[in-house]
Amino acid sequence: MEYTVQKLGKLSGISSRTLRYYDEMDLLKPARINSSGYRIYGQAEVNKLQQILFYRELGLSLEHIKQIVSNPSFDGVKALNEHRSQLLDKRKQLDLLIANVEKTISSVEGGCNMTNDEKFEGFKQKMIDDNEQQYGKEIREKYGDDTVNQSNSKVKNMTQAQHDEVTKLANEIASTLAEAFKTGNPASDLAQKAADLHKQWIMYYWPKYSKEAHAGLGQMYVDDERFTAYYDKEQPGTAAFLRDAIQIYTGMKS
Amino acid sequence: MEYTVQKLGKLSGISSRTLRYYDEMDLLKPARINSSGYRIYGQAEVNKLQQILFYRELGLSLEHIKQIVSNPSFDGVKALNEHRSQLLDKRKQLDLLIANVEKTISSVEGGCNMTNDEKFEGFKQKMIDDNEQQYGKEIREKYGDDTVNQSNSKVKNMTQAQHDEVTKLANEIASTLAEAFKTGNPASDLAQKAADLHKQWIMYYWPKYSKEAHAGLGQMYVDDERFTAYYDKEQPGTAAFLRDAIQIYTGMKS
DNA sequence: GTACACCTTCACGTTGCGTCAATGTCAAAT
DNA sequence: ATTTGACATTGACGCAACGTGAAGGTGTAC
Numbered sequence: 001m002e003y004t005v006q007k008l009g010k011l012s013g014i015s016s017r018t019l020r021y022y023d024e025m026d027l028l029k030p031a032r033i034n035s036s037g038y039r040i041y042g043q044a045e046v047n048k049l050q051q052i053l054f055y056r057e058l059g060l061s062l063e064h065i066k067q068i069v070s071n072p073s074f075d076g077v078k079a080l081n082e083h084r085s086q087l088l089d090k091r092k093q094l095d096l097l098i099a100n101v102e103k104t105i106s107s108v109e110g111g112c113n114m115t116n117d118e119k120f121e122g123f124k125q126k127m128i129d130d131n132e133q134q135y136g137k138e139i140r141e142k143y144g145d146d147t148v149n150q151s152n153s154k155v156k157n158m159t160q161a162q163h164d165e166v167t168k169l170a171n172e173i174a175s176t177l178a179e180a181f182k183t184g185n186p187a188s189d190l191a192q193k194a195a196d197l198h199k200q201w202i203m204y205y206w207p208k209y210s211k212e213a214h215a216g217l218g219q220m221y222v223d224d225e226r227f228t229a230y231y232d233k234e235q236p237g238t239a240a241f242l243r244d245a246i247q248i249y250t251g252m253k254s
Numbered sequence: 255m256e257y258t259v260q261k262l263g264k265l266s267g268i269s270s271r272t273l274r275y276y277d278e279m280d281l282l283k284p285a286r287i288n289s290s291g292y293r294i295y296g297q298a299e300v301n302k303l304q305q306i307l308f309y310r311e312l313g314l315s316l317e318h319i320k321q322i323v324s325n326p327s328f329d330g331v332k333a334l335n336e337h338r339s340q341l342l343d344k345r346k347q348l349d350l351l352i353a354n355v356e357k358t359i360s361s362v363e364g365g366c367n368m369t370n371d372e373k374f375e376g377f378k379q380k381m382i383d384d385n386e387q388q389y390g391k392e393i394r395e396k397y398g399d400d401t402v403n404q405s406n407s408k409v410k411n412m413t414q415a416q417h418d419e420v421t422k423l424a425n426e427i428a429s430t431l432a433e434a435f436k437t438g439n440p441a442s443d444l445a446q447k448a449a450d451l452h453k454q455w456i457m458y459y460w461p462k463y464s465k466e467a468h469a470g471l472g473q474m475y476v477d478d479e480r481f482t483a484y485y486d487k488e489q490p491g492t493a494a495f496l497r498d499a500i501q502i503y504t505g506m507k508s
Numbered sequence: 509g510t511a512c513a514c515c516t517t518c519a520c521g522t523t524g525c526g527t528c529a530a531t532g533t534c535a536a537a538t
Numbered sequence: 539a540t541t542t543g544a545c546a547t548t549g550a551c552g553c554a555a556c557g558t559g560a561a562g563g564t565g566t567a568c
Contacts, residue, residue, distance in 0.1 A: 006545070016546090021525060036533055037547055058355050062524070077359055084355045091348045094341060101308065101338045105331060260514070270515085275556060290564055292515055316555070 002031075003041045012049055027066045028052060058083065173197045177242055181235050186244035194242065195249035215252035218243035256285075257295045266303055281320050282306060308337065313344065356422070427451045431496055435489050440498035448496065449503035469506035472497035 005016040022028040023039060028049055030039035041049075048069060055065045060083055068079055176197055180190035199214060221231055221239045231239035246252075259270035276282040277293060282303055284293035295303075302323055309319040430451055434444035453468060475485055475493045485493035500506075 004546075015526080017525065017527085020547090025524095038533085039546085059351055080355055080359050084352060084359065087348060087352045087355065091345060091352070094345045094348065098338060098341045098345070101334055101341060105334045105338070258515075269557080271556065271558085274516090279555095290515075291517095292564085310555095 001043065003046070005039050005041075008041045008046070008049070011046070012053060014053070022049075022052070022062075025062065025066070027062055027069075059087070169197060169201050173201060177231075177238060178234060180245070181238050181241050186241055187248050191241070191245040192249055195245040198242065198246065199249070211250035211252055215247055215250045218246035255297065257300070259293050259295075262295050262300065262303065265300070266307060268307070276303075276306070276316075279316065279320075281316055281323075308334070311341075313340075423451060423455045427455060431485075431492060432488060434499070435492050435495050440495055441502050445495070445499040446503055449499040452496065452500065453503070465504035465506055469501055469504045472500035 003011065005019045009016045009019055019028070019039070019041075023030060028045060031042040031045055032040050034040050051069050052065055055068060056062070058080070060068075060079070064079070064083075173194060176190060176194040180186075180188060180194050183190060185191060202214065202217065222228060222243050228239045231242060257265065259273045263270045263273055273282070273293070273295075277284060282299060285296035285299055286294050288294050305323050306319055309322060310316070314322075427448060430444060430448040434440075434442060434448050437444060439445060456468065456471065476482060476497050482493045485496060
């Protein structure tokens with residue numbers, strides 16, 4: 001099967017301009033040019049384009065993709081690993097920023113105003129990180145990837161990030177639950193929101209969510225005094241309230 | 255305090271070119287121009303720049319930022335909260351990307367090379383996801399932000415991504431543990447790696463990690479038959495082996 | 509006085525295409 | 539046979555958010 005630009009474009013969901021651009025930049029050349037100067041693509045080009053689009057979806061630059069798909073002996077996995085580590089770095093940055101924004105929110109709400117230096121501290125930290133990233137990238141390019149070190153730091157960042165999220169979620173649950181408790185109604189919107197948040201929280205932990213298990217855990221909060229103590233810390237009765245909310249949420253009013 | 259371009263640039267960690275660009279596009283004008291044509295910024299500009307940079311970090315366009323910061327009837331905390339939620343969104347996106355990249359890596363490394371159909375399948379799925387995302391964006395643009403719906407879908411995706419990660423980690427634990435169990439030595443490198451993975455796993459769940467609690471959980475795996483059943487499913491004795499490994503890992507051989 | 513760091517404006521380069529513009533080609537309907 | 543409409547082609551400009559010079563004026567320290 002042979003395709004013109006538009007046919008191939010429609011097949012793959014990209015524009016003809018994009019195909020011409022890929023031709024221009026030697027990323028994907030047509031199989032041949034017909035007598036009228038039309039670009040004609042064949043099956044091999046379809047496959048290659050698929051590969052290209054795949055990498056593009058992963059966020060690699062076209063230049064990078066060119067290296068991967070044009071060089072058959074190129075180590076795609078290594079490239080992906082590098083890309084992954086870049087993505088993880090990016091996420092780490094994001095986490096820092098989120099922390100900064102949250103700090104700002106609370107400090108603004110708390111009324112304490114920051115000095116100029118403090119205001120920019122977060123950004124400076126970010127810049128430093130950027131530099132380290134840049135530096136790290138150069139090192140990697142020079143010496144290849146020290147897999148152990150890299151993956152170690154990756155994992156550390158990952159769990160740190162996730163950990164932050166879980167903590168945040170836990171805080172959200174606590175505040176929502178406290179609000180909801182005031183209504184006294186475990187079927188209220190707020191209480192149901194708390195139950196939903198709680199579900200999200202346990203989903204970090206459980207490989208699979210089931211209503212039964214969720215409801216069971218709610219009961220456990222009442223039965224197990226360690227949990228009860230945790231939830232009733234501020235307001236006695238909160239654990240039972242949460243259990244009720246969960247029972248309603250899960251429809252497990254057994 | 256008054257600043258020239260470079261002084262403000264150093265304070266805020268951005269280039270003088272950027273400041274000039276912001277001036278040019280009417281995003282941030284200097285307080286005044288001195289007799290030699292130098293841009294002079296004051297305290298108000300420092301504050302405004304800080305705001306600008308916060309929004310810039312979000313990935314908001316400068317045009318959008320201009321609208322926000324030039325509008326005096328503007329709720330800073332609310333904006334920051336929106337900010338924050340967008341950052342979380344962004345991280346969710348990143349997590350999805352990372353998960354995709356990792357899936358690709360592991361499937362390639364797993365030696366099981368994908369057929370074209372399978373490759374295309376993943377790609378198509380990704381496209382569908384993108385479309386849905388796009389669709390969602392359009393909806394939001396049309397109807398403003400239906401806060402509830404939005405946060406729901408956000409959280410859903412987020413937990414989905416995280417959930418994938420946790421699942422992966424759980425699988426890693428299982429396989430590493432199975433390997434380690436063969437050695438019979440809970441102090442072996444493999445067993446310790448399993449304990450480490452296990453630590454990472456529980457850190458998704460626990461707000462704070464403590465060796466004591468970790469070791470305690472290990473003991474619980476032996477004491478609580480539900481857990482024992484889970485871990486001993488393939489190899490009886492695995493739960494106890496994991497407990498021992500954790501005890502060594504945490505140094506809690508009490 | 510001169511070196512040197514700083515300031516200014518002007519203007520081109522970057523990525524990954526979208527979007528004209530001007531022109532050529534092909535198949536079908538008139 | 540011609541006209542129409544949908545294709546194709548090659549430029550070339552534009553976008554965002556600056557980086558990176560060039561060419562020249564200013565401030566200050568030795």
